[in-house]
Amino acid sequence: MLDSTETPGGCWVHFSVIVTPVIRESPGVTLSEHKSLTVGQAVDLEWEAPGQDGFAFMAAEVRP
Structure with missing residues (x-):
């Protein structure tokens, strides 16, 4: 799980x-x-909605 102000929860x-x-x-x-x-x-x-497994958001791409 990632936390972001854009993806509450x-x-x-x-x-x-x-x-x-x-x-x-x-x-x-x-x-x-x-x-x-x-x-x-x-x-x-970069995220998209709807999410998965109870989360409202799902990551589309993550760059460290």
Whole structure:
């Protein structure tokens, strides 16, 4: 869950929407950094409504 003034009550987030830098890319294979967030970390958040799992908002893209 992410907290934001734009998403009162929290925003549901799945790790697949966390954008991380690409480390290496070759035909058919893309290697990127591990997708994770830490408590208190500032992020850029794009969200959509309706949310998921009881949340009014769902993250569409998260950039650490």
